[in-house]
Amino acid sequence: MKPIILQGHERSLTQIVFNAEGDLLFTASKDKIVNAWYTSNGERLGTYNGHNGSVWTVACDSQTRYLLTGAADSTMKLWEVSTGKCLKTWEFLTAVTRVAWSEDDEMALCITEQRTGQPSVIRTFAINLADPAASSSTPLKEIILSGSKATCALWAPLSEHILTGHESGKIAKYDAKTGEEVNAVHESHRANITDIQLSPDGTYFITSSKDKTARIFDSDTLEEMKVFATETPLNSACITPLRPYIILGGGQDAMNVTTTSSRAGKFESRFWHKLFEEEVGRVKGHFGPINTLACHPQGRAYASGAEDGFVRVHWFDESYFRSRPFGDLEPEVEV
Incomplete structure (x- = not known):
């Protein structure tokens, strides 16, 4: 299993994602840029320049038309994948630490950092797919978190709920329309949750944590299903299609x-x-x-x-x- 090594960043990686077809890989880094690569041979397709701080997060829509990024410069940007053009910028008071697309690509969510007196906030936005530049700057919903800040999030299947991981180790599920917390698990993880990823069919998801464990939860009930204990802090975890494995890092x-x-x-x-x-x-x-x-x-x-x-x-x-x-x-x- 000889790897293809991609050398296009000067600083550490923060998030990488495949597109839906798997022929492209998007990589975000602390060096302010996002790169797109062909996965078959490691050739760099292009670079998305425009952020003025570390890019913490990246997400590609289901059609590989648009890209969302969030960075330490307190902005979320919407890009056209094929041209590298920045179509829309949302500005906030603190850094954007996670972005995600809804299942139908018509909504986006972002998490802003809890800092300088500002709370951690989950915001959802409507995306105008016909004219992305005309997408509203006003969020559909703001979920202001009074307790532990959210560190990662994704849309649950059907995009009616948002699943979040928190600094305290809490797992929560919010109603995307009302912003209400409909379920939460406090007893599983004991430290900062570093990543959250859905299974291929969306019925369960995996989390990784600094408490040296990864855990699988039911997407509907948040019931803990599996625990994977290691001897090192974990920063990421993913679930492999086709084969019964998970990968931890x-x-x-x-x-x-x-x-x-x-x-x-x-x-x-x-x-x-x-x-x-x-x-x-x-x-x-x-x-x-x-x-x-x-x-x-x-x-x-x-x-x-x-x-x-x-x-x-x-x-x-x-x-x-x-x-x-x-x-x-x-x-x-x-x-």
């Missing part, structure tokens, strides 16, 4: 990386069996903590972005798809 905090070997820092991508809750393999390669993971929509590959500034795209070998419960993954996969 993290590692020792960046401030301590220079004094630690890559092996001791635990910078591998970790494969766990989704049902048996057992680790089945690791993929090495990064020289810093893995900050973000994404799975190919058809389950043919996965990508990882790390503190070292590199993105690695791994296309799975044929052995991965064999019918045995664990495929041919070994306890240690050398790359």
